[in-house]
Amino acid sequence: MRATYLYEAGDVRVQDAPDPVLEQPTDAVVRVLRSCVCGSDLHPYRTMTAADGPVPMGHEFLGTVEELGSEVSGLERGDLVVAPFAFADNTCAFCREGLHTSCPDGGFFAAGTGGAQAEAIRVPQAQGTLVKLPKDVDHALLPSLLTLADVYGTGHHAAHQARVRPGDSVTVIGDGAVGLLAVLSARRLGAERIILMGRHKDRTDLGRFFGATDVVAARGEEGIAEVRDLTGGHGTRAVLEAVGHLPAYEMALGAVRPGGVISRVGVPQYDDAPVGFGSLFGPNVTLTGGPAPVRAYIDELLPGVLDGTVEPGRVVDRTVTLEQTPEGYRAMDRREALKVLVTP
């Protein structure tokens, strides 16, 4: 088959690769119908050295079940399925608590499984991982359904971990797909005031469509000052951080109200950060978040996607073929595209 590999920063190639096969009786093989390039793919795309490559790419996909291991039940060949970006058994103590990303039988797609920016992919723990979709689903819904694999579930995780509630005030940092879907999620959970920090007007316009009440284009101290001006000087109760760089964390510290919550879903590109009396501790600010256990959220989020109540797939603004995937990376890296969909 054909599959996408990152060789080093800036060097993405689509090449021949072995067809995925069942390795465990709990595996499935899924033929990929749609996959995506993720904002988190851009981190290695910008920094990975040749010594760490080549690595298979892609962790968001939906497709049809092609092969099933002997221990997988509840699925049939030909089923249309969507997969969370982290596979999991969905039966262990962590999965039962909704923390599928910490499942001892689980892991992240791509390294180890092969990537999803490919014709097909091996799915470990298929029974716990794959979620069946209606077979006759309108293909116009596929982009929105695919966001359940990662970016919508991740935006929801940010809002969920911050315990966003009706009437709440929320700042969202970052106008990438996850940030915009954090806006949608905060709105869906009833937030009244949603300040979106982002610099790209086409994206922040979509953010307004999703429910942002205010947009702050400034960054750093100036951006913090604008958020404080908008909120009576104190900041918002929740800050959803969907970038992952230290300056975004620092903006979150400035934008959060005393007693509030910073919920991070941008993968941190730093290890240490301020947590002392002058940052988190003094004002009793809570820091939460992490990789989203999106499997735990699909059941809750799917109906609204199917009935059109929400349209998270609007974040997709470019579609490429699998062979054009390197161009998709370039477009996202240059911010010419917000979210790139990959078709076979």
Added chain:
Amino acid sequence: MRATYLYEAGDVRVQDAPDPVLEQPTDAVVRVLRSCVCGSDLHPYRTMTAADGPVPMGHEFLGTVEELGSEVSGLERGDLVVAPFAFADNTCAFCREGLHTSCPDGGFFAAGTGGAQAEAIRVPQAQGTLVKLPKDVDHALLPSLLTLADVYGTGHHAAHQARVRPGDSVTVIGDGAVGLLAVLSARRLGAERIILMGRHKDRTDLGRFFGATDVVAARGEEGIAEVRDLTGGHGTRAVLEAVGHLPAYEMALGAVRPGGVISRVGVPQYDDAPVGFGSLFGPNVTLTGGPAPVRAYIDELLPGVLDGTVEPGRVVDRTVTLEQTPEGYRAMDRREALKVLVTP
């Protein structure tokens, strides 16, 4: 009057000082009946330079109202009152949310107000700050009632912010007064498994009395390994950190279960700490805590103290007169005393 001042690390003096007077119509003056030396007083006692001194000391007290400003209602001269270590108006938006430590009209006792390790103290925002106690209260209860000013409320804050619930598993780091009362608080909120990390047997024995089910004397990697051994390899859902030094934070990272909460009430003696993928983010660990808004908790905690259901005053293991306060500091610094009570 006589009052306690810290001149520099190790140099505590009791000396003559001006009698406190009403400065604002919202002030009161309270004659101190009991005060304490706090674990947090040991931080400046160990590190403060002469350039920063002398500073008045003491932020935990109960006593009788001696003078009242013209705008204070609900209190009378002679009332027995306890004060939270942070004064607050108890009417602003933050106070109504239970975050008295962020009250714009509030602040911390000692600098600005004079210290509580003294014969008397000025209390700003007296109406919002002071809580009346029964006039005929048994004096044997005074140590327990005084813990409502700080250490019991702070231990409760740790457990409350970690949302400790019936059946929960909790690790408490630190066997000082706050750590031991975090044990009591976790037990009171229904925690089933409470692992106390501490090295002083007399203290950890009191921790067992308060509800600790296990004691881990080892520290660092060895201590973490013991906690993990006790918890099926994963750690406890909540970790209450009552020390404030970076190694305690690092132990908390090792002792917390994925998806769990680290709740800090030890005043951090560091600014930056690990918060990246390998520490907080990857396992979706939440970091919370801060200075305890103990005023918010007194109404909930007072009845159990008055009826003897809990005996937080058991942390007091030495009583000194005001003139002996420097000896109280020395005893706590050398860990010869757990918690020193100061009488007039």
